[in-house]
Amino acid sequence: MIPLTYYLAISAMLFMMGVLGVLIRRNPLIIFMSVELMLNAANLAFVAFSRAFNLLDGQIFVFFVMTVAAAEVAVGLALIVIIFRTKHSINVDVMNSLKG
Amino acid sequence: MLLSEASNSGFFSLVPLIVFFPVIGLLINLIFGGRMKEKAIGWLASAASGLAFVVSVLLAVSLSAAHGEAQVVPFAEWIKIGSLDIPWNFRVDTLSVTMMLVVSGVGTLIHIYAIGYMHEDVRFKHDEKRFRRFFVFLNLFIAMMMILVSGDSYLMLFVGWEGVGLCSFLLIGFWYEMDTLGRPSWANSNAAKKAFITNRIGDFGFLIAGLLMFWHFGSVQFSAVFGMAEEVAAAQPGVILAITLFMLLGVAGKSAQIPLYVWLPDAMAGPTPVSALIHAATMVTAGVYLVARSAPLYVTVPNAQYIVALVGAVTALFAATIAVGQYDIKKVLAYSTISQLGFMVAAVGMGAFVAGMFHLVTHAFFKALLFLSAGSVILGLERGHHHLSKHKGHEGHHEEHEEVFDPGDMRNMGGLRKTMPVTFWLYLIGTLALAGIFPLAGFWSKDEILADAQLHYPVVYILLTIAAFLTAFYMGRQIWMVFFGQARHEAATHAEESKPIITAPLMVLAALSILGGALNLPYLHTFTHWLGYSLGGEGAEAVAEGAAHVAEATPWYVVGGLNLIVAGLSTLLALLAIYISWLIYGRKPLEAGQKDPLKKALGFVFTGMERKWFVDEIYWAAFVDRYVDISRFLADVVDGRFWHDWFHEKVLAGTYNWLSRIFLDMRFDTQFLDGFVVNKILADGVKQISAALRRLQNGFVRSYALAVLAGVVAILGYLLIR
Numbered sequence: 001m002i003p004l005t006y007y008l009a010i011s012a013m014l015f016m017m018g019v020l021g022v023l024i025r026r027n028p029l030i031i032f033m034s035v036e037l038m039l040n041a042a043n044l045a046f047v048a049f050s051r052a053f054n055l056l057d058g059q060i061f062v063f064f065v066m067t068v069a070a071a072e073v074a075v076g077l078a079l080i081v082i083i084f085r086t087k088h089s090i091n092v093d094v095m096n097s098l099k100g
Numbered sequence: 101m102l103l104s105e106a107s108n109s110g111f112f113s114l115v116p117l118i119v120f121f122p123v124i125g126l127l128i129n130l131i132f133g134g135r136m137k138e139k140a141i142g143w144l145a146s147a148a149s150g151l152a153f154v155v156s157v158l159l160a161v162s163l164s165a166a167h168g169e170a171q172v173v174p175f176a177e178w179i180k181i182g183s184l185d186i187p188w189n190f191r192v193d194t195l196s197v198t199m200m201l202v203v204s205g206v207g208t209l210i211h212i213y214a215i216g217y218m219h220e221d222v223r224f225k226h227d228e229k230r231f232r233r234f235f236v237f238l239n240l241f242i243a244m245m246m247i248l249v250s251g252d253s254y255l256m257l258f259v260g261w262e263g264v265g266l267c268s269f270l271l272i273g274f275w276y277e278m279d280t281l282g283r284p285s286w287a288n289s290n291a292a293k294k295a296f297i298t299n300r301i302g303d304f305g306f307l308i309a310g311l312l313m314f315w316h317f318g319s320v321q322f323s324a325v326f327g328m329a330e331e332v333a334a335a336q337p338g339v340i341l342a343i344t345l346f347m348l349l350g351v352a353g354k355s356a357q358i359p360l361y362v363w364l365p366d367a368m369a370g371p372t373p374v375s376a377l378i379h380a381a382t383m384v385t386a387g388v389y390l391v392a393r394s395a396p397l398y399v400t401v402p403n404a405q406y407i408v409a410l411v412g413a414v415t416a417l418f419a420a421t422i423a424v425g426q427y428d429i430k431k432v433l434a435y436s437t438i439s440q441l442g443f444m445v446a447a448v449g450m451g452a453f454v455a456g457m458f459h460l461v462t463h464a465f466f467k468a469l470l471f472l473s474a475g476s477v478i479l480g481l482e483r484g485h486h487h488l489s490k491h492k493g494h495e496g497h498h499e500e501h502e503e504v505f506d507p508g509d510m511r512n513m514g515g516l517r518k519t520m521p522v523t524f525w526l527y528l529i530g531t532l533a534l535a536g537i538f539p540l541a542g543f544w545s546k547d548e549i550l551a552d553a554q555l556h557y558p559v560v561y562i563l564l565t566i567a568a569f570l571t572a573f574y575m576g577r578q579i580w581m582v583f584f585g586q587a588r589h590e591a592a593t594h595a596e597e598s599k600p601i602i603t604a605p606l607m608v609l610a611a612l613s614i615l616g617g618a619l620n621l622p623y624l625h626t627f628t629h630w631l632g633y634s635l636g637g638e639g640a641e642a643v644a645e646g647a648a649h650v651a652e653a654t655p656w657y658v659v660g661g662l663n664l665i666v667a668g669l670s671t672l673l674a675l676l677a678i679y680i681s682w683l684i685y686g687r688k689p690l691e692a693g694q695k696d697p698l699k700k701a702l703g704f705v706f707t708g709m710e711r712k713w714f715v716d717e718i719y720w721a722a723f724v725d726r727y728v729d730i731s732r733f734l735a736d737v738v739d740g741r742f743w744h745d746w747f748h749e750k751v752l753a754g755t756y757n758w759l760s761r762i763f764l765d766m767r768f769d770t771q772f773l774d775g776f777v778v779n780k781i782l783a784d785g786v787k788q789i790s791a792a793l794r795r796l797q798n799g800f801v802r803s804y805a806l807a808v809l810a811g812v813v814a815i816l817g818y819l820l821i822r
Contacts, residue, residue: 019809023802096799 007048015041026092028080032073039069110162112171114155115190118200118246121151126239133232142215145235149211149242153204160197168194168633172252172323179255186320189252193634198457199249199389202464206381207242209605213472214238214373216601217479221371224482225275225282234274234371241267245382249389254310254320257390261354262303264383269296271378272370280369281504291366298363302353306390309346312339326396333400344397344404347390348411355387356438357415357445362716364438368430372475375430380437380471381464388441388460391448395635399451406557408449413553413563416442418713420570424577424698425709428508429474432578436534437467439567443549446560452552453635454620454628459549461627462541462616466533469609473527474508476598476606477582480520481507484594505591510581512589514689519595524583526606531579533613535572535674541616543671548620550670551663565670572674576681585689622662 014037021034043062050058084090125148133141163171170193179186214234222228244267248260273292279285310320316332316339317325333340351357356364367379378384391398391408398405416439423435440463447456485505506512517524533540536547546568553561587593597603620627684697699706708714763769 023806023809092801095801 004048004052008045011041011045011048013041014038014044028076028083028090028092031092032076036069036073039065110166110171111155111158112162112173112192115159115173115192115250116175117155118152118159118204118250119243121155122148122239122243122246124148126236126243129232129236129239133236136232138219138228138231139215141232141235142211142218145239146208146211146215148239149204149208152242152246153201153208156197156200156204159192160201163192163194163197164630168630170194170634183318184314186253186255188256190250191252191322192250194630194632195389195392195457195634196249198461198631200246202385202461203245203249203382204242206464206468206609207238207245207377209608210373210377210381210468210472211235211238213376213475213602213605214371216599217373217472217475218371220479220482224486225278230274234271237267237270237274238373238377241271241378241383245386248386252322254313254322254325257393258303258306258310261306261350261386264378264386265296265299265303265354268299268367268378268383269293271374272367274370274374280508281506283504288369291363291369295363295367298360299353302350302360305346305349305353307350309343309350312343312346316343322393329396329400337401340397341401341404344394344401345407347394347397348404348408351387351390351408351445352411353387354390355384355441355445357387357411357442358418361415361419361438362719365431365434365712368428368434372430372471372478375434376468376471376475379434380467384437384441385444385460385464388444388448388456391445392453392457392635395448395451395453398449405449405451409446409553409557409560410449412442412444412446412449413560413567414442415439416446416567417563417570418442420567420574421709422712423574424570425696425706425711426574427510427696427710428506429477429510429513429578429582430471430508432510432574433467433470433474436470436571436574439571440467440534442567443546443564446564447549447552450552450557450560452549454631455545455548455552457631458620458627459545461619462533462545462613465541465609465616466530466613469526469606469613470530470534472602472606472609473523473530476523476602477513477516477520477527477595478507479598479602480516480523480595481512481589481591483596484519484591487594487596488590505589507591510578511690511692513582513587513592514585514589515583515587516592516595517583519593520583520597522597522603523606526603526610527583528579529610529613531575533616535575535678536568536670537674538667538671539617541613543667544617544620547662547667547670551666554663554666565673568670569673569677572677573681576678577685580681580685581690584686586691588690588692 018034018036018038018041021037022031025031025034043065046058046062046065048058050056080090083095087094125145128144129136129141136144163169170191173190173192174187175190176188178188218231218234222231241264244260244263246260248257248264251257251260269292272295273289275282276289276292277284277286279287313325314320316336317328319325329340349360352360364379364384368375370379398408419435419438419442423432423439426432426435440459444456444459444463447453447459485507529540533542536542550561550564550568553564587595688697690697696706696710699710702709711717
């Protein structure tokens with residue numbers, strides 16, 4: 001059986017990739033995908049722990065995370081469409097109207 | 101719960117319900133009562149009280165199954181500070197259950213009576229909305245009284261003690277914007293305030309007693325205090341004496357004893373069911389209950405016992421003399437109540453706790469009966485008066501010109517025997533029971549007190565015997581004045597009998613007044629054995645000693661614990677008193693407007709009785725006026741001239757003005773404060789800091805996300821390497 005540490009390492013790597021993607025990329029679609037990456041990193045950790053401790057709670061939690069992620073994408077894409085209609089661009093650096 | 105199961109464990113766990121049934125009743129009436137009909141409100145309140153009675157009966161049954169062993173039912177944690185731990189526990193023993201039965205039993209009957217009484221009362225006084233408020237207060241009273249009698253500590257008892265005081269205040273001032281005749285005035289609310297303030301004086305004594313108890317015993321739980329009573333009494337006899345005497349002050353306030361009795365006659369301003377329930381049957385007996393409950397404390401200090409007995413006996417006689425000179429039907433009963441409370445206090449003071457409690461129970465029966473019948477008489481006269489004024493209205497008279505009619509004045513009554521026969525017979529039963537005529541309830545309980553007094557305290561015995569004689573006399577006077585002779589006012593000729601909802605509860609009370617003596621018959625002594633369980637140790641010994649005393653001497657005239665000479669003498673005196681009252685008031689009935697025949701015979705003595713021995717006037721001159729003087733001194737001189745004129749104006753304002761002028765002269769404000777501190781340091785500093793911070797707010801979501809990441813990493817890192 002593959003040790004728990006391996007799964008956690010992969011989960012951490014995925015998470016860092018997601019974080020870097022969010023921080024570096026300017027295309028909101030890519031940023032969204034990076035967010036998904038982070039969520040799935042968390043899912044992987046949940047499932048791994050669930051297997052390791054023989055508890056079902058982690059598996060159930062993953063379903064909730066997936067549901068939330070789906071809802072989040074739906075809202076996010078709708079926002080992007082609206083922003084594109086008003087600003088004719090989806091570059092995140094254009095969206096700085098709240099700058100002090 | 102099944103019955104078989106109940107006989108094992110008992111119904112003791114149900115005891116909190118005796119408080120919560122009335123509370124539920126009052127909450128429903130409070131919230132939904134606005135949309136309910138009068139009947140529904142009244143019956144709901146009666147049911148709440150009735151259910152409490154059912155629970156009390158179940159408790160009594162379980163208790164006798166458990167051979168009277170006291171039960172403590174923990175209910176909730178209440179106060180827990182350091183070593184002080186006062187839980188809200190219910191105490192179920194024979195003493196508290198006796199009180200519960202009386203409170204809820206008589207209370208329920210009075211609730212039912214009040215449905216009929218208040219229905220008419222709110223209409224005569226033109227405020228039908230107030231019907232609901234009455235029953236809310238009445239249920240609140242039952243709940244508070246239950247807390248008082250079921251508490252397991254002096255503090256819990258005190259909670260109930262204050263609660264019933266509040267209910268008494270609310271109900272005396274029920275018609276707060278009028279006087280007893282319905283004229284606009286603050287008389288009723290003044291009576292309520294008088295009761296409340298007088299009771300405060302007594303409560304202050306009770307509070308001191310409680311604090312002393314906490315200080316010297318470290319607890320206010322009954323069992324802890326009583327367990328240490330002997331020890332403390334041996335070490336510091338003064339402490340117990342102080343506690344019992346301060347407690348006596350509380351008793352004097354609540355149970356209307358000298359010197360604090362003055363509030364009870366004025367409390368008759370409340371509606372009649374209130375006078376019956378609170379100011380005759382239950383609340384005012386709380387003081388007697390307190391002394392009986394504290395029996396283990398009182399028996400360690402005979403001096404305190406003697407003082408209590410003397411206070412009770414003097415009150416009994418003093419109030420009885422005043423009752424002879426009163427004209428208001430309820431005032432006579434009020435002074436009679438004070439007098440009978442004197443009997444009870446004297447009894448428990450002498451250590452005759454059973455006799456005192458026995459008289460408490462029978463008195464609750466017949467005094468409630470008398471008050472409620474008096475209420476029926478008053479309503480009957482109101483009806484007659486209403487009838488008259490309607491007819492007069494047709495003849496063209498106006499109400500403004502009409503003299504104010506007092507339906508409670510016995511000089512307006514007479515001959516009601518024919519118009520109100522049911523009420524007459526009920527009133528007669530109550531009167532005979534109160535006068536102590538064989539074989540009604542009052543005979544047995546009063547003679548038990550007299551027999552105990554005759555054994556140990558001759559002075560008390562003589563005072564109480566004279567009081568008993570006067571009791572029979574003033575009750576005889578009342579019967580002749582109210583029900584015999586000719587009507588002395590037109591309203592009395594048109595008086596109408598009350599409806600069954602009013603008379604039915606009275607019949608139950610009348611039956612209890614006749615049969616109540618069976619509780620403690622000679623030879624059987626059911627009630628003595630029943631209470632012996634909870635009076636425990638000393639109390640039971642005292643009871644046993646009394647019995648033994650009788651047993652060892654057993655002269656021919658003592659039969660089964662009944663002293664025939666004492667009983668016979670008091671009965672003869674009562675009959676003699678009733679005969680004398682017939683000679684004065686019955687043989688030649690009073691004419692309308694005629695003065696009381698006793699006035700000629702007794703002269704200034706009767707004037708004294710009529711004017712209540714001027715006690716109110718003396719109190720007013722000695723305390724109220726002095727209090728007003730002190731208040732005026734404090735307001736004018738201390739607060740006005742010293743505090744306001746001198747300290748505030750001269751010292752504070754003057755110094756402030758002087759200082760500010762100096763600062764202005766030095767340009768301290770304009771140059772240093774405004775120029776340097778405010779402009780330079782504060783304003784410029786804020787400007788620079790904000791310029792630096794503004795750079796952080798660059799509007800890029802990415803940099804905010806980076807900040808969040810940095811924060812998370814910092815926190816997690818700290819948690820890891822901690």
